[in-house]
Amino acid sequence: MNPLLMSVLLIVALGVFARTMIGKIRLLQALQPAERVNHIAERVKNMLVLAVGQKRLIGRRRERSSGIMHAFIFWGFCVLLIRSIMIYGEAFQHGFTLPLLNEAHLAGYLYTALKDVMEGIVLAMILYAFYRRIIVRPARLHNSFEAYLVLALIGILMISDLLYDGARYNLTQLYHNPAGIHFFNNPRYGTEFAWTPVATGAASLISHLGMKANMALMTAMFWLHICTQLVFLNILPLGKHFHVITALPNVFLKSLGYPHEKPKLLDLEDEAAWEDESLGINHIHQLNWKQGLDLYTCTECGRCKDVCPAHVTEKPLNLFEFNDRLKHELLANADKVIQRFRLAATLAQCSDEAGAEKIRERMAALNSEKQLVDDVIAEDTLWACTTCRACEEVCPVTIEHVPRIVAMRQGQTLMAEAYPKELNPALKGLERNGNPWGIGYDKRADWAEGLGVPIMAENPDVDYLFWVGCAGSFDDRSKKVSKAIVTILQKAGVRFAILGTEEKCTGDFARKVGNEMLYQMSAQENIETLNGYGVKKIITACPHCLNTLKHEYPQLGGRYDVTHHSVFIAQLVTSGRIRIEPSLAGALTYHDPCYLGRYNEVFDEPRSLVQAAAKGVYKELDRCGRESFCCGAGGGRMWMEETIGKRINLERAEEIVSCQVANVAVGCPFCLTMIEDGMKELEKEEEIRTLDIAEIVAQSLA
Numbered sequence: 001m002n003p004l005l006m007s008v009l010l011i012v013a014l015g016v017f018a019r020t021m022i023g024k025i026r027l028l029q030a031l032q033p034a035e036r037v038n039h040i041a042e043r044v045k046n047m048l049v050l051a052v053g054q055k056r057l058i059g060r061r062r063e064r065s066s067g068i069m070h071a072f073i074f075w076g077f078c079v080l081l082i083r084s085i086m087i088y089g090e091a092f093q094h095g096f097t098l099p100l101l102n103e104a105h106l107a108g109y110l111y112t113a114l115k116d117v118m119e120g121i122v123l124a125m126i127l128y129a130f131y132r133r134i135i136v137r138p139a140r141l142h143n144s145f146e147a148y149l150v151l152a153l154i155g156i157l158m159i160s161d162l163l164y165d166g167a168r169y170n171l172t173q174l175y176h177n178p179a180g181i182h183f184f185n186n187p188r189y190g191t192e193f194a195w196t197p198v199a200t201g202a203a204s205l206i207s208h209l210g211m212k213a214n215m216a217l218m219t220a221m222f223w224l225h226i227c228t229q230l231v232f233l234n235i236l237p238l239g240k241h242f243h244v245i246t247a248l249p250n251v252f253l254k255s256l257g258y259p260h261e262k263p264k265l266l267d268l269e270d271e272a273a274w275e276d277e278s279l280g281i282n283h284i285h286q287l288n289w290k291q292g293l294d295l296y297t298c299t300e301c302g303r304c305k306d307v308c309p310a311h312v313t314e315k316p317l318n319l320f321e322f323n324d325r326l327k328h329e330l331l332a333n334a335d336k337v338i339q340r341f342r343l344a345a346t347l348a349q350c351s352d353e354a355g356a357e358k359i360r361e362r363m364a365a366l367n368s369e370k371q372l373v374d375d376v377i378a379e380d381t382l383w384a385c386t387t388c389r390a391c392e393e394v395c396p397v398t399i400e401h402v403p404r405i406v407a408m409r410q411g412q413t414l415m416a417e418a419y420p421k422e423l424n425p426a427l428k429g430l431e432r433n434g435n436p437w438g439i440g441y442d443k444r445a446d447w448a449e450g451l452g453v454p455i456m457a458e459n460p461d462v463d464y465l466f467w468v469g470c471a472g473s474f475d476d477r478s479k480k481v482s483k484a485i486v487t488i489l490q491k492a493g494v495r496f497a498i499l500g501t502e503e504k505c506t507g508d509f510a511r512k513v514g515n516e517m518l519y520q521m522s523a524q525e526n527i528e529t530l531n532g533y534g535v536k537k538i539i540t541a542c543p544h545c546l547n548t549l550k551h552e553y554p555q556l557g558g559r560y561d562v563t564h565h566s567v568f569i570a571q572l573v574t575s576g577r578i579r580i581e582p583s584l585a586g587a588l589t590y591h592d593p594c595y596l597g598r599y600n601e602v603f604d605e606p607r608s609l610v611q612a613a614a615k616g617v618y619k620e621l622d623r624c625g626r627e628s629f630c631c632g633a634g635g636g637r638m639w640m641e642e643t644i645g646k647r648i649n650l651e652r653a654e655e656i657v658s659c660q661v662a663n664v665a666v667g668c669p670f671c672l673t674m675i676e677d678g679m680k681e682l683e684k685e686e687e688i689r690t691l692d693i694a695e696i697v698a699q700s701l702a
Helices: 003-029 040-052 064-090 106-136 145-174 197-209 211-238 240-252 271-275 289-297 303-307 319-332 334-349 353-365 379-383 390-394 402-416 421-433 469-474 476-492 508-512 516-532 543-556 565-574 604-613 648-658 669-681 693-698
Strands: 464-467 537-540 561-564 588-590 663-666 689-692
Touching (some): 240 289, 402 508, 421 516, 476 565, 476 669, 476 689, 508 516, 663 693
16 A cells, blocks of 8 residues: 555654644743642543543533533544554555454454444534534534534544445455455454444445446545544644643643642742742743643633633633633743743853843743733633632533632732722721621621630630631621521530631632732631641531631641531431421522532532421522532622623522522522522512521421
């Protein structure tokens, strides 16, 4: 089959591909470091389940048909790659096969059958994909010439291989193999064509063309398959289908132990960091290499925007466009980023201060001419995010959106002082009184008067600290939740105490809006207090407090066993320390808080409690569990007005109303406020009660 021609094609195509990939890899190497090569076994498992197994596509209840379509195209493409290797080998050696996949082994026949069937399935899936894009046109899809081109190229790969096999069948079975074509023919397993129903069907379509035409067609399909694949290979790195190459490594390198990369603990005393604007992300070269790989890997599938509460309610946050703009900015500055990286290496070796200053000036001159926030990403876009992680949960290639957004907010807040000024009252309240409400810190324990709640300063010999949180201490509605928790803990005989006036805001809100300085100040004060009392176990009703205490305080030396009140109460029920009797009348549903569910994997315990307490039927919301719809208060949005589009909490409240329930249970003080406000706006607060899990359990105690 002409080894010289094959050699030329491979050298040219692979040479161009290698040149492109080297440039892509060098750009990633020039970005900031990231640690992503630990726990190899767990990473391999993630890659097999999420990337190879396509879990987030076929496992999604919504749009499962499109997920199955994509999965079969991917699996079929992978299966065909093995056959393609053998076709390449055929050009150099007549009858080339891979070990074990030849006519002497059953595995060879099984692979041949699998490949044949998968090609038929992939062709059917490609037709379905064209139908969806042309006829159905889902709103989330970004239709482009590239999308149609890639589908067509995959289709050509499948058709060319089937016709190649079909012509081989005709020449060997109908025309007595005049060219001495190699084909499987084992006395035990028969001919390979007995295992290839799709290719045999293709053969019947061209059998009437005659021997010479089949010979010509076989040769044409051989080279068409090769050329199509090599062209496809070189198209991939140039657009969104680069994910065909990067998806597996990106999933392999995903964050472990926490849904995404934790906010970086900034060294706020580093003068150099202030001078070169490296606190947070202010310039495109400050992305780390994993964030760059995320941008390479975006498939532009639109699943992120389809579930994003900001985008759904007409805010200017389209995460696919967000990624695309950053990617184009990164690629536009590729040469500068690489030069800057090389200068940084030179600077690290330089001992002459005058020379070092010149290098720093050259590095500063290589910054992008565009402002990352404003020219590339609009301010309203950056601040629309609620950090709910719905986008990350549905992303089939595990792109981590939220860490980049928080880091860019850090740059805006710390370096540019360009954060929304409406945050000032909450930030000042946090700085002066240890809570965003700005209420005097001396009133933090007033809610507990007359309840017999011990204070740590008076009685530190307890098993658990009840972390009340700012809402539970100062918000009138959330104070009722705090009292309900106390009722349950006392009923169960739990030895607990609160910090009282010594408790301060965890700083979660400050960190999410980029004020790392205020976050670290609050966190360090709290950690000093907690460690001073030797606190080990904490119960809290606020998922935001839970997340910060459990996952972010260890960066500053605060390590505690932190449990959400729903989980702790469920444990009390299981152990028999309390008993629940059904008492809540009317149909009931449950709203999953983002920071409890998607961030901390707590889904079952709240449901078990509210179902045990309900007299009426329990109903799930359409958007629930991992795909729960945000209340709109996360990421600092609790302290910002929604002036663009529809209010997020109203969108969620309408969904709850449409579920036709009398009660909605929540497990977060922010959700409690936002959903109650939504019900009031809809004038449904009398018909549908919004209750915290603790309130439901407290009134159902036996």
